[in-house]
Amino acid sequence: MRSSGFKLAAAVSALVLGLAFGVWAEEGVTDTEIHIGQWGPQTGPAAAWGSVARGTDAYFKMINAEGGIHGRKLIHHMFDDAYNPAKTLAGVKELQEGTGMFAWVSGVGTAPGLAVKDYLMERKIPWVGPSAGSLHWITPPEKYLFAVYPLYYIEAKALVRYGVEKMGFKKVAIIYQNDDYGKNGVKGAKEELAEHNMKLVAEVPVNLTDSDLKPHVMKLKNSGADMVLLWTSPKHAVITVGTSKAMQFSPQFMSTSTCSDFPLMMHISKGLWEGVIAATFAELPDSPHPLMQKYKKDAFEKFAAKDERWGLFFYAGIVFAEPLVEGIKRCGKDLTRERLVKELEGLKDFQGISGKIGYKPFDPNDPSCRQGQNHSPDG
Amino acid sequence: MLNFLQMVVNGIAAGSIYALMGLAMVIIYKTSEVPNFAQGEMALVCSYLAYMFLDQYGLPVYAVFPAVLVFAFLLGCLLEFAVLRRAKEPNVLGMIIITIGLEMILMGIVSWKFGAEQKTMPFPVSPYDSLVIGKLYISSLEAMMLCVTLVIMGILFVFLRFSKLGVAMKATQQNATAARLMGIRVRRILMGTWGISSVVGCTAGLLISTTLMQPYMMWDPLLKGFAAAVLGGMTSLPGAVVGAYLLGIIENLFGGYVSIEFKSTVAFAVIVLILCIKPSGLFARHYVKKV
Numbered sequence: 315m316r317s318s319g320f321k322l323a324a325a326v327s328a329l330v331l332g333l334a335f336g337v338w339a340e341e342g343v344t345d346t347e348i349h350i351g352q353w354g355p356q357t358g359p360a361a362a363w364g365s366v367a368r369g370t371d372a373y374f375k376m377i378n379a380e381g382g383i384h385g386r387k388l389i390h391h392m393f394d395d396a397y398n399p400a401k402t403l404a405g406v407k408e409l410q411e412g413t414g415m416f417a418w419v420s421g422v423g424t425a426p427g428l429a430v431k432d433y434l435m436e437r438k439i440p441w442v443g444p445s446a447g448s449l450h451w452i453t454p455p456e457k458y459l460f461a462v463y464p465l466y467y468i469e470a471k472a473l474v475r476y477g478v479e480k481m482g483f484k485k486v487a488i489i490y491q492n493d494d495y496g497k498n499g500v501k502g503a504k505e506e507l508a509e510h511n512m513k514l515v516a517e518v519p520v521n522l523t524d525s526d527l528k529p530h531v532m533k534l535k536n537s538g539a540d541m542v543l544l545w546t547s548p549k550h551a552v553i554t555v556g557t558s559k560a561m562q563f564s565p566q567f568m569s570t571s572t573c574s575d576f577p578l579m580m581h582i583s584k585g586l587w588e589g590v591i592a593a594t595f596a597e598l599p600d601s602p603h604p605l606m607q608k609y610k611k612d613a614f615e616k617f618a619a620k621d622e623r624w625g626l627f628f629y630a631g632i633v634f635a636e637p638l639v640e641g642i643k644r645c646g647k648d649l650t651r652e653r654l655v656k657e658l659e660g661l662k663d664f665q666g667i668s669g670k671i672g673y674k675p676f677d678p679n680d681p682s683c684r685q686g687q688n689h690s691p692d693g
Numbered sequence: 694m695l696n697f698l699q700m701v702v703n704g705i706a707a708g709s710i711y712a713l714m715g716l717a718m719v720i721i722y723k724t725s726e727v728p729n730f731a732q733g734e735m736a737l738v739c740s741y742l743a744y745m746f747l748d749q750y751g752l753p754v755y756a757v758f759p760a761v762l763v764f765a766f767l768l769g770c771l772l773e774f775a776v777l778r779r780a781k782e783p784n785v786l787g788m789i790i791i792t793i794g795l796e797m798i799l800m801g802i803v804s805w806k807f808g809a810e811q812k813t814m815p816f817p818v819s820p821y822d823s824l825v826i827g828k829l830y831i832s833s834l835e836a837m838m839l840c841v842t843l844v845i846m847g848i849l850f851v852f853l854r855f856s857k858l859g860v861a862m863k864a865t866q867q868n869a870t871a872a873r874l875m876g877i878r879v880r881r882i883l884m885g886t887w888g889i890s891s892v893v894g895c896t897a898g899l900l901i902s903t904t905l906m907q908p909y910m911m912w913d914p915l916l917k918g919f920a921a922a923v924l925g926g927m928t929s930l931p932g933a934v935v936g937a938y939l940l941g942i943i944e945n946l947f948g949g950y951v952s953i954e955f956k957s958t959v960a961f962a963v964i965v966l967i968l969c970i971k972p973s974g975l976f977a978r979h980y981v982k983k984v
Contacts, residue, residue: 359909361809519954525913528703529948549811549905556821560832582811582905
């Protein structure tokens with residue numbers, strides 16, 4: 315009787331302790347693995363940006379080949395959402411509630427990101443480096459959301475400031491994608507021009523499916539603009555510059571970072587991209603920066619698919635994941651979401667292959683506490 | 694006034710691609726009454742094949758383009774023979790769904806083989822050089838497209854009016870049973886129709902590819918070509934061409950004077966309007982079938 319009572323007590327103790335450890339263990343983390351989720355369009359109209367997720371994948375494989383982080387391997391779960399917000403939400407839920415992700419990284423697009431933002435934030439799941447420079451990530455700031463991509467809004471302000479102050483342009487126009495991405499550019503351009511007592515001479519929206527941009531370019535030409543901001547997809551940017559040449563309209567074009575993959579843009583524009591001034595969020599593809607050389611050799615050449623190109627979108631997947639990896643490293647063996655947030659908040663002038671990245675302790679009234687790169691037009 | 698004229702010229706320039714896609718759809722519709730939604734992706738496969746030979750193997754344009762047009766003919770014949778003809782108890786709805794399925798398969802193959810990154814086809818005529826007539830501009834490539842479209846329309850007109858095969862096609866369209874009784878091999882005619890349609894669509898694809906290529910590039914021209922065909926009449930070849938140029942001009946004038954934001958929706962408004970007012974289109978004769 316005494317023996318069976320002891321066994322019962324031992325079993326109950328084991329159960330309680332087991333449950334307790336279950337509560338303590340962080341979701342998506344084991345002694346040997348850290349599960350990280352990511353979405354990205356591998357098919358559909360935005361599939362050209364699919365290389366972002368593949369870049370992150372190669373980066374994680376490089377880290378794992380070098381021994382992982384404190385003995386743990388990064389297990390990368392990426393899925394194709396085809397740039398469809400409904401698919402993004404379904405995929406994120408499936409992975410989060412099925413496998414259990416410790417954190418999410420990157421994720422292409424403003425609309426897909428907005429579809430899952432509340433879901434992740436309500437569950438206090440860290441999300442680092444959305445692949446879009448939208449104001450939505452930081453207004454209002456969220457404790458678990460860390461932006462890396464420079465704001466499109468700030469990029470537009472910086473380009474306008476440069477064009478007006480340094481190059482002396484008097485008439486600025488913008489052609490923009492008719493969605494949140496493009497409208498962020500319009501907002502930045504308008505605000506910066508207002509500071510110089512100027513206004514946009516033309517705002518021309520373009521829809522993602524448009525293929526004929528002659529009416530758009532006519533509007534730009536008729537406005538008499540001497541500087542035109544391109545806040546579109548690479549395809550539309552090239553067609554705009556090309557159609558302008560055909561119409562003998564030659565302003566100074568300035569472009570968002572989305573179109574800053576110069577080798578690609580030069581190739582698909584058949585050389586017309588020369589002379590375009592573009593913002594960018596990272597080193598250029600041929601940069602001699604030691605980290606760029608390392609990533610190219612140890613991540614791209616070893617782990618990318620044979621027909622993959624070492625382009626901006628590919629290594630953007632590394633740019634957006636660098637702060638997360640640094641945060642996980644700083645956590646040591648004791649990896650929890652709260653600890654990760656604390657370590658990320660401690661990043662100051664962290665230097666990877668983008669501009670310097672830093673965050674601040676969470677302040678719901680300070681959007682810059684969650685904007686890693688380029689808080690202002692001056693950088 | 695100059696702006697208005699430039700918009701009309703721009704509309705005509707844009708209309709050429711719509712016309713080629715519209716013609717391709719009408720050719721198949723005339724014989725089988727099936728709008729072929731795989732038309733764009735058939736052209737896509739051929740265009741990427743041409744790109745592969747031009748860019749990766751460095752073969753000359755004058756050799757690659759004719760070879761690809763032959764391939765396009767064979768592809769059209771193959772799809773009709775291997776897929777469409779196998780449909781059990783075919784009806785129009787079922788056939789349309791088959792063409793949509795084919796569209797997805799072909800696009801999947803292109804995305805898998807060539808990736809999603811933008812490309813551009815090497816071609817001697819630049820899409821960004823222009824011809825200046827007075828104070829009006831048209832790009833050299835679009836001027837060429839206009840000529841190609843008119844030549845293809847002329848060839849099709851002569852072919853259908855005067856060649857034995859063309860007359861057999863018209864007979865098949867008007868009454869397949871009677872055509873069969875007169876000794877016409879209706880199935881072969883259908884297969885040939887798919888082949889010819891594929892060649893016309895492929896021409897559009899090749900010309901579009903000289904500007905920019907990506908797996909989704911044919912979707913917009915296909916929809917616009919379909920709208921043009923509905924506007925002109927799904928059974929009228931000249932109707933599809935006139936409809937395409939009208940659509941191009943309407944789109945450009947709408948973008949210039951009304952709203953550039955909703956320019957791309959004009960084509961679909963046109964489809965709805967025409968289907969409500971004159972379902973047979975502006976130029977097609979209205980056939981009433983006796984059942």
